[in-house]
Amino acid sequence: KQEVTQIPAALSVPEGENLVLNCSFTDSAIYNLQWFRQDPGKGLTSLLLIQSSQREQTSGRLNASLDKSSGRSTLYIAASQPGDSATYLCAVRESGGGADGLTFGKGTHLIIQP
Amino acid sequence: EAQVTQNPRYLITVTGKKLTVTCSQNMNHEYMSWYRQDPGLGLRQIYYSMNVEVTDKGDVPEGYKVSRKEKRNFPLILESPSPNQTSLYFCASRPVMGTYEQYFGPGTRLTVT
Numbered sequence: 702k703q704e705v706t707q708i709p710a711a712l713s714v715p716e717g718e719n720l721v722l723n724c725s726f727t728d729s730a731i732y733n734l735q736w737f738r739q740d741p742g743k744g745l746t747s748l749l750l751i752q753s754s755q756r757e758q759t760s761g762r763l764n765a766s767l768d769k770s771s772g773r774s775t776l777y778i779a780a781s782q783p784g785d786s787a788t789y790l791c792a793v794r795e796s797g798g799g800a801d802g803l804t805f806g807k808g809t810h811l812i813i814q815p
Numbered sequence: 816e817a818q819v820t821q822n823p824r825y826l827i828t829v830t831g832k833k834l835t836v837t838c839s840q841n842m843n844h845e846y847m848s849w850y851r852q853d854p855g856l857g858l859r860q861i862y863y864s865m866n867v868e869v870t871d872k873g874d875v876p877e878g879y880k881v882s883r884k885e886k887r888n889f890p891l892i893l894e895s896p897s898p899n900q901t902s903l904y905f906c907a908s909r910p911v912m913g914t915y916e917q918y919f920g921p922g923t924r925l926t927v928t
């Protein structure tokens with residue numbers, strides 16, 4: 702059964718720093734990987750989706766990489782801002798069949814200090 | 816605007832009183848699903864539907880029912896809620912082709928006393 706792990710569980714950094722959030726998964730047979738942002742009491746906002754054939758995706762100050770063979774993904778946030786404070790969730794969709802749900806990690810709670 | 820909507824957003828109820836949480840999407844997605852989110856356990860899938868009249872169990876289906884009579888709607892039914900169903904619930908939808916990118920609703924916070 703697929704397991705997704707996110708490290709660290711919590712992170713607090715000063716504003717302006719570049720940072721990396723890590724996600725690992727146990728079964729490399731994935732179809733895609735999706736990074737989400739969750740603000741307190743709010744829903745999940747999709748940030749980036751990487752297909753299994755891709756190595757990275759970029760959106761503004763965010764860059765997500767995927768190393769499928771090693772079961773790892775990273776989310777790089779450049780020039781962090783207080784508005785980036787949120788919980789970041791990594792989720793994988795496994796290959797094979799259209800009925801797959803997403804398997805989520807437990808998230809990294811990020812605080813950007815002004 | 817493409818979106819998934821849920822109602823109600825907040826609900827406090829008592830044990831055993833039947834309730835329904837509605838979910839609707841306007842993206843013409845075939846696939847819809849329900850997740851619950853609990854501290855320390857993350858998000859877990861309850862039920863999903865591949866299309867109208869096609870539903871199946873996820874990882875934690877006990878105590879829940881769903882129906883899919885229309886493509887846009889996927890209500891979650893708790894016929895006899897219990898305190899262990901206190902949780903944050905999310906509805907999601909996605910297409911069954913292409914990128915399979917999943918879209919989530921804003922969440923429903925349910926408290927069962």
